[in-house]
Amino acid sequence: FKPYPRLVIPSLTHKTHTVNNIFVYCEIEDGKVADVSLELLTKGRSLATQLGCKLEALAIGFKLDGIEKELFPYGVDVVHIADDKRLAPFTTLPHCAIIVGVFEQEKPQIAIFGATSVGRDLGPRVSSALHSGLTADCTSLEIGSHTDNKTNTVYENLLYQIRPAFGGNIIATIINPDHRPQMATVREGVMKKEIFSTSHKGEVKKIDVAKLVKSEDFIVRIIERHIEERKIDLKGAPIIIGGGYGVGSADNFKLLFELAEVLGGEVGASRAAVDAGYVEHARQVGQTGITVRPKLYIACGISGQIQHTAGMDQSAMIISINNDPNAPINQIADYCIIGDVSEVIPRMIKFYKKN
Ligand code: FAD
Numbered sequence: 317f318k319p320y321p322r323l324v325i326p327s328l329t330h331k332t333h334t335v336n337n338i339f340v341y342c343e344i345e346d347g348k349v350a351d352v353s354l355e356l357l358t359k360g361r362s363l364a365t366q367l368g369c370k371l372e373a374l375a376i377g378f379k380l381d382g383i384e385k386e387l388f389p390y391g392v393d394v395v396h397i398a399d400d401k402r403l404a405p406f407t408t409l410p411h412c413a414i415i416v417g418v419f420e421q422e423k424p425q426i427a428i429f430g431a432t433s434v435g436r437d438l439g440p441r442v443s444s445a446l447h448s449g450l451t452a453d454c455t456s457l458e459i460g461s462h463t464d465n466k467t468n469t470v471y472e473n474l475l476y477q478i479r480p481a482f483g484g485n486i487i488a489t490i491i492n493p494d495h496r497p498q499m500a501t502v503r504e505g506v507m508k509k510e511i512f513s514t515s516h517k518g519e520v521k522k523i524d525v526a527k528l529v530k531s532e533d534f535i536v537r538i539i540e541r542h543i544e545e546r547k548i549d550l551k552g553a554p555i556i557i558g559g560g561y562g563v564g565s566a567d568n569f570k571l572l573f574e575l576a577e578v579l580g581g582e583v584g585a586s587r588a589a590v591d592a593g594y595v596e597h598a599r600q601v602g603q604t605g606i607t608v609r610p611k612l613y614i615a616c617g618i619s620g621q622i623q624h625t626a627g628m629d630q631s632a633m634i635i636s637i638n639n640d641p642n643a644p645i646n647q648i649a650d651y652c653i654i655g656d657v658s659e660v661i662p663r664m665i666k667f668y669k670k671n
Contacts (some may be wrong), residue, residue: 334554337370338363339395339424339497340385341415343378343434344404347351347615349386349588351551352430355507359457360428366459367473369425370394372420374418376411378404384520391512391618396422398523402534405541408437409533411523416445417528424497426475428457431501439501451477455506455607455626462491469493475500480603480626505551505607519536548582548598552564555581558601558628561588561659562638571593571661572616578668586624602627616657620645635660 340360343350357373364371372392375383377399384395398414415438420429427442429435431453443450456478462471468475474491475498481488492498550556557579558573569583576583583595584601601608603623613631618624620636620643628634629648636649638658646652 322400323580334412334426338367338426339419339422339428340392341427341429341435341438342373342375343430343432344380344383345378346495347379349375349383350432351509351662352432352435352502352504354390354509355652356428356502357387357390357392358431358510358512359428359502359507362463363426363457363459363475364391364393366426372396372422374398374415376414377405377406378402384518387474388516388518389514390513390518391519394521395518396521398525398528400525403525405538406434406533407536408441408450409535409536410529412441412445412535414436414444414523414525419446419497420522427497427499429499429501431503435501437493438479439499443499445623447499448495448497448499449492450501451479451492452501452503454479454500455487456600457500459501460489460491462493463495474498480622485622493506505509505609508609514643515570548596550582550584550599550606550608551599553582553608554577554606555609556584556610556614556628556631557581557600558584558586558613558615558618559589559594559657560586560616560618560624561592562619563594564617568658571658571665575665575668576663579612581610581612584613586618588619615645616648616661618645619643620648 338360340356342353342532350583360542371391371455372393372394373387378401380397380399387395396418403410429439439450454477456628458475458476459473471493471526477490477500536659541543557576559569559572563569572583583599590597590600596641603626605627609630611632613628613634625648634649636645638655639656641654
């Protein structure tokens with residue numbers, strides 16, 4: 317498996333700030349910290365250790381008593397809490413004002429948001445207010461250096477903001493040598509959520525909401541909320557049977573659903589299968605779909621284009637079923653079954669039903 321080609325794009329720079337810690341904006345869902353934020357904290361902890369700085373979390377909402385207990389095990393050193401009845405459910409302007417206020421005071425060197433609808437809403441607004449720039453939809457974050465050959469300046473300890481670019485044909489590493497904070501939104505599910513230490517304890521700082529948010533920021537009033545039940549849980553599935561264009565029809569996909577049921581998994585799909593109308597878009601895995609990392613991913617009739625593999629190549633084990641021995645998916649698969657999906661899958665169903 318060849319490493320992706322890399323393109324380094326330096327962004328324009330204007331001024332340099334004094335820099336401090338790493339901040340993660342924590343999304344709160346039904347009083348709990350969202351999984352994506354815990355994934356970012358796990359990454360943030362490892363970056364903070366590498367840089368020798370603190371990891372700080374920002375929790376904004378209502379009834380957040382004890383929220384720090386959820387965050388400290390992820391290696392958080394400081395939790396900033398803004399707790400106010402008017403801050404939940406989420407509305408953009410007050411959350412944005414709080415984040416900008418805290419960042420102006422604390423001057424983080426790195427600030428990370430989930431690439432969720434909330435993070436995609438807040439990230440650009442905050443970066444615009446702070447004139448800092450933002451890399452959206454990152455799939456990886458690393459620490460590295462950059463040499464500016466024109467000025468012969470070496471920038472150490474930069475945040476490499478890594479994401480697919482040009483339709484997923486290259487993986488770009490984007491840097492921001494001078495502006496702070498270095499800001500990124502990161503796709504859900506691309507980073508692992510891992511407890512740092514159950515005994516880790518940090519500090520709690522209460523945010524003075526009235527000082528940072530103007531009354532006119534509370535302009536949006538939520539009158540009613542409709543919560544759509546998500547029946548398809550690709551992210552939580554330990555086994556995913558991914559179906560591609562090679563499956564051939566919506567009818568043939570029924571075999572994949574049967575295998576998924578036998579194995580206790582879910583059915584995912586490539587974009588070509590979704591575009592062909594074989595299954596709904598909610599099942600699309602990949603660059604413009606969902607990122608998954610199940611214990612087992614069985615890719616059936618999927619060629620393995622980078623836009624698809626970007627969403628599943630972190631699976632613990634990959635099995636491909638393809639009638640083309642040269643299909644690119646075979647380069648990342650742990651086991652390859654060369655054959656027709658309509659013959660192989662019924663045999664698998666039969667075998668696993670028996671066992
Ligand atoms: P194909 O490439 O057509 O491959 C079908 C495979 O099935 C082949 O390898 C063939 O050998 C095999 N096959 C055929 N018949 C059989 C059979 N009977 N038994 C066994 N094997 C068989 N794609 C995604 O999946 N997810 C994304 O999020 C995504 N985002 C994109 C974003 C952009 C900006 C762009 C430009 C593209 C994106 N794509 C995405 C599309 C991607 O480039 C590919 O077109 C797509 O992944 C191909 O899907 P596929 O492998 O199912 O189909």
